[in-house]
Amino acid sequence: MRFSPEKLSIPDQRMKSFIDPDELWHFINNAKADKLRVREIISKSLEKQRLTLEETAVLVNASGTDLLEEIKKGAKELKIKVYGNRIVLFAPLYVGNKCSNNCKYCGFRASNREAVRKTLDDSELKLEVEALEDNGQKRLILVYGEHPEYSAEYIAHTVKLVYGIKKGHGEIRRVNINAAPFDIDGFRKIGEAGIGTYQVFQETYHPEAYSWYHLGGRKRDFDWRLTSLDRAQEAGIDDVGIGALFGLYDWRYEVLGLVRHTNHLEACYNVGPHTISFPRIKDAAKLNLKEEYNVSDNDFKKLVAILRLAVPYTGLILTARETPDVRREVMEYGVSQIDGGTKIELGSYSDLKNEEQNLNREQFKIGDPRSLAEVIDELLTHDYLPSFCTSCYRMGRTGEHFMEFSVPGFIKRFCTPNAILTLSEYICDYASGELAEKGWKVIDKNLHTLEDGVMRTTMEKIDRIKMGERDLYF
Ligand code: SAM
Ligand code: SF4
Numbered sequence: 001m002r003f004s005p006e007k008l009s010i011p012d013q014r015m016k017s018f019i020d021p022d023e024l025w026h027f028i029n030n031a032k033a034d035k036l037r038v039r040e041i042i043s044k045s046l047e048k049q050r051l052t053l054e055e056t057a058v059l060v061n062a063s064g065t066d067l068l069e070e071i072k073k074g075a076k077e078l079k080i081k082v083y084g085n086r087i088v089l090f091a092p093l094y095v096g097n098k099c100s101n102n103c104k105y106c107g108f109r110a111s112n113r114e115a116v117r118k119t120l121d122d123s124e125l126k127l128e129v130e131a132l133e134d135n136g137q138k139r140l141i142l143v144y145g146e147h148p149e150y151s152a153e154y155i156a157h158t159v160k161l162v163y164g165i166k167k168g169h170g171e172i173r174r175v176n177i178n179a180a181p182f183d184i185d186g187f188r189k190i191g192e193a194g195i196g197t198y199q200v201f202q203e204t205y206h207p208e209a210y211s212w213y214h215l216g217g218r219k220r221d222f223d224w225r226l227t228s229l230d231r232a233q234e235a236g237i238d239d240v241g242i243g244a245l246f247g248l249y250d251w252r253y254e255v256l257g258l259v260r261h262t263n264h265l266e267a268c269y270n271v272g273p274h275t276i277s278f279p280r281i282k283d284a285a286k287l288n289l290k291e292e293y294n295v296s297d298n299d300f301k302k303l304v305a306i307l308r309l310a311v312p313y314t315g316l317i318l319t320a321r322e323t324p325d326v327r328r329e330v331m332e333y334g335v336s337q338i339d340g341g342t343k344i345e346l347g348s349y350s351d352l353k354n355e356e357q358n359l360n361r362e363q364f365k366i367g368d369p370r371s372l373a374e375v376i377d378e379l380l381t382h383d384y385l386p387s388f389c390t391s392c393y394r395m396g397r398t399g400e401h402f403m404e405f406s407v408p409g410f411i412k413r414f415c416t417p418n419a420i421l422t423l424s425e426y427i428c429d430y431a432s433g434e435l436a437e438k439g440w441k442v443i444d445k446n447l448h449t450l451e452d453g454v455m456r457t458t459m460e461k462i463d464r465i466k467m468g469e470r471d472l473y474f
Contacts, residue, residue, distance in 0.1 A: 015227045018264045019205050024053070024256045031057035038062050042074035045309040048082065056259050056310045060252045060303075068302060072333055075305035078312055079334035083404060084411050085446075086387045086419045087379055088337040089372070090139040090176070091132055092319075094346050095120055095158055097363065099145030101217030103203070105245065107284035107363045108145045110216065118346045119149060122161060127350035129162050133170025135341050135349075135372045136430035138388040138422065141176040141199070143344075146219060152186035155179055156193035163194065169429045169470050173390040176241070180218070181228030187235035196393050197274050200228045201243030205257025209249040226261075233269045239393070240265070241317070243277030246295045246303070255303050259310050275315040275337065276307060282321050282364040301330055308334030313404070320368040324378070327368060331384075341372030373435060376426070380438045385446050387419030388426065391473040412450055417458040418473050420446055424465045 031054055041055045051059075059071055096119035099108040107115060120128060132140065142158060144150040159175050174196040181200050182190065190198070202225060204210050210222045219225060229240040242261050244254040258276055266272045280295055281287075295303070300322075307316060318327055318335040320342035327338065343349055345362040368375075379386045391414065397403060403410050420443050427439040443462070447455050461472045 015223075015230060017207070017223045017226055019207070019226065019257060019260060021206055021208075021253075024205070024253055024260065027053050027057035027256060028060060028252050031061050033058050033061040033063065033067070035067065038067050038070065042070060042309060045312055046074060046078055046081070048078075048312050050262075050312060051259070051310040053256055053259055053263070056256055056306065057252075059306045059309060060255055071302065071309065072305045075308040075333040078308055079332070082312055083334070083336055084385075084416060085383060086385045086389075086411075086415055087331065087335070088139070088315075088387045088389065089137075089340050089375070090141060090174075090337060091135075091137045091339050091341055091372070092141050092143050092178075092344060093128060093132065093162075093349070094143045094344055094363070095125065096147070096150055097145050097346055098147040098149055099217075100148070101146050101219040102215040103219065104213045104215065105203075105248065105281055105284060105287060105289055120347065120352075124347060124350075124352055125158060125161060126165050127352065128347065129165040129172060130167045130170070131350040132341075133165070133167045133172065134430075136170075136388075136426045137341070137372065138172060139174045139176070139196075139390060140172050141178055141197075141339075144179040146180035146217065150179065152182050152189040156189050159190070159193035159195055169425070171471075173388075173471070174393055178241075181225055182231070184231045184235045187232045187237055191232075191235055191237040195237070196390075197239045197241045198229070198232050198237050199241035199243065199275070199277065200225065200232075201245060201277060201279070202226060202257065202261065203245040204248040205244060205254055205260070206249045213248055229265065229273070230268065233265070238269065238271055239274045241275040241277060242273045243279060243317075245279050245281055246300065247281030247289070247293055249293055251293070251295045251299055251303055255306055255310070258307065262311050262314065272311065272314055275317050276311065277317045277319070278304060278307065279319060279321050282367070284364040297326055300326070301333065304330050304335070305333040320366045321364070323367040324370065328378070328382070338375070340370070340375030342366055342368065373431065376431075377435055377438065380435075380442050383442070383445075385416065385419045385442060386423055386426070387415070388422035389415065389418035389473070391418045394473075413454060414474050416446055416450060417454055417461075420458055421461055421465065421472055421474075424462045425470060428465055 037058055041058055045051060097108045098117045100110055102109045102111050162172050162175050176197040177195050178199040207222045214220045232240050244258055262272045315336040316334055317337045318330055320339050376386050427436045431439055
């Protein structure tokens with residue numbers, strides 16, 4: 001049963017800020033990163049134990065090529081040990097760019113008068129989803145500005161609509177959300193529409209920096225945003241995603257902020273965030289930002305490796321904001337999900353856009369505009385196993401990242417076979433020629449990593465997929 005402070009008439013401490021900037025800076029300013037300590041911490045993480053704030057600060061302070069290489073090597077090892085070679089694929093779908101907020105870094109901010117404002121109507125949404133299905137997508141994240149039009153009822157409506165759109169063998173099996181925070185009632189309504197993860201990024205965990213970037217609207221309130229996922233939990237959404245927008249403030253502080261947020265959710269709800277996102281700021285219409293906090297490619301790679309080690313059982317999401325080169329390297333340090341075939345101008349998957357307005361409908365410029373097929377091709381070349389699996393969420397196995405990590409043999413019994421089955425569907429429905437050939441080879445290789453019984457059942461299911469059955473999973 002959930003603790004209900006309102007029934008006991010005591011102030012609810014959980015809805016207050018749990019971030020103390022002095023505490024986070026204290027760790028950064030005092031953690032000594034000598035070789036021995038760094039190695040001890042990497043070993044602790046490889047034992048699959050989450051790191052403390054102090055230990056994370058030691059890694060953040062580590063310098064010198066050798067130590068940095070050891071951190072990256074540790075992250076790679078942990079990724080293989082915990083997650084194997086799967087990469088889950090998804091695509092973002094921008095539903096509406098109206099926004100009442102004024103985030104200095106975002107092309108959708110209210111003061112950007114040149115932005116062409118648009119909300120997809122039901123028939124446009126249908127065209128967009130059909131176009132995504134035609135590419136082979138099965139998992140979407142719906143993205144909205146923060147605006148009275150995008151109420152909880154409206155978001156729930158769009159989620160249900162998306163689940164109902166089928167074309168050929170195409171269907172969307174998991175809809176995640178990236179939208180404004182709601183109150184508990186609002187989160188409940190959206191949760192009841194059957195969403196996967198609800199993501200809210202804090203952008204920066206530093207309250208003063210936060211005030212500098214957020215000039216107007218509801219988003220100005222740091223605490224309201226910080227405690228949003230607590231309200232989601234109270235509303236029964238236990239699958240939540242956190243994130244920081246790197247480039248707004250000191251990256252070392254933001255890494256500790258993300259770990260602190262993770263600790264908070266674990267302490268209060270017994271479940272940490274399902275995913276952590278670490279978007280790096282990209283060029284947007286008339287940006288007005290402090291360059292002193294730009295994160296270099298090297299620091300970006302370091303921070304992803306540190307996050308992997310700090311929270312071994314949380315999914316890490318890397319988006320198409322980054323270029324293919326950066327993505328290729330960063331993926332090795334423990335990323336579990338990436339987007340592919342991404343377009344972020346409203347209406348662009350189905351070519352609803354009018355060329356002239358095109359530039360003013362996107363939030364920022366992406367770094368990886370490759371098609372889903374191209375992204376899959378590259379994953380296969382590098383021996384990754386692309387996956388569209390949505391099984392745990394639909395079987396009620398929530399907290400799947402925790403299971404992957406803590407239940408012995410879980411990956412071999414569920415994740416790898418499901419990745420193989422969803423990739424088989426993709427090949428049968430959307431791939432041909434060289435890509436299909438490459439895909440079957442990778443499937444064959446991965447089948448042989450399974451126990452005999454699981455391998456046999458998986459092969460039987462592949463045969464059924466080849467005969468036209470769909471949506472088979474463990
Ligand atoms: N409006 C909602 C909000 O602010 O939470 C959700 C959608 S917003 C479009 C999604 C995320 O995009 C933001 O949380 C922010 O981290 C990121 N973002 C905004 N401007 C960006 C930029 N210029 N470059 C990279 N990411 C950006
Ligand atoms: Fe609006 Fe979100 Fe962009 Fe801020 S980041 S201006 S809230 S869409």
